[in-house]
Amino acid sequence: MKIVLQRLGPGAAVPSITTQLRGVLLDISGRADFLTTESPLETVVGQVQYDQPQNLKNIYEIAFVNGPIIEKKTFRQYLQAIEDGSAQSGKSAAYAVRHQKIYLWPIPDQVYSIKIDYSMVHPQEFTDILFGADFYEAIFEGVLAQLWREKNPEKNESENSHKTDYETEIEKLIANLDVETETVLVEYRDI
Numbered sequence: 037m038k039i040v041l042q043r044l045g046p047g048a049a050v051p052s053i054t055t056q057l058r059g060v061l062l063d064i065s066g067r068a069d070f071l072t073t074e075s076p077l078e079t080v081v082g083q084v085q086y087d088q089p090q091n092l093k094n095i096y097e098i099a100f101v102n103g104p105i106i107e108k109k110t111f112r113q114y115l116q117a118i119e120d121g122s123a124q125s126g127k128s129a130a131y132a133v134r135h136q137k138i139y140l141w142p143i144p145d146q147v148y149s150i151k152i153d154y155s156m157v158h159p160q161e162f163t164d165i166l167f168g169a170d171f172y173e174a175i176f177e178g179v180l181a182q183l184w185r186e187k188n189p190e191k192n193e194s195e196n197s198h199k200t201d202y203e204t205e206i207e208k209l210i211a212n213l214d215v216e217t218e219t220v221l222v223e224y225r226d227i
Contacts, residue, residue, distance in 0.1 A: 060178030061158040068210050069155035079144035086138045091156040101149040106131050114139050174205035
């Protein structure tokens with residue numbers, strides 16, 4: 037809040053930036069898979085349906101702890117397996133996702149420890165910002181852009197320098213994410 041007030045200049049009165057901050061955090065986390073985590077899941081004998089982790093955006097993989105990956109299938113394939121009887125109980129080999137639920141099959145025949153590796157959107161209700169220091173400039177500019185828009189609704193968005201700076205910061209973050217996750221091949225040639 038202090039940095040936002042400093043950038044707004046002397047005499048700026050902003051009672052709260054909670055709404056703007058929430059919007060910026062959701063926007064940033066929606067742009068790319070910046071926030072990733074793992075969540076444990078303990079299966080229940082005979083239970084096929086489980087709740088997705090909160091704020092889930094994209095599942096990278098579901099796997100047994102210290103074991104094999106569970107193959108992703110479509111919900112239609114799950115329904116077909118139920119219909120043709122191939123979803124009988126056993127160690128789950130496939131999963132499908134539908135309506136914030138994860139469906140495992142074959143239906144677990146015992147308790148298994150599973151981990152879900154996924155990206156997430158920033159929670160709407162928070163006490164801590166989940167983004168690291170690399171994101172601060174984008175967050176500040178995003179909040180300032182929203183405050184500017186609220187104070188100048190009649191002006192053209194292209195006049196909002198904070199919006200431009202925000203988009204530039206987001207582009208940098210996405211480029212950095214691409215570099216971090218990209219495999220680099222270096223060819224060595226002895227001359």
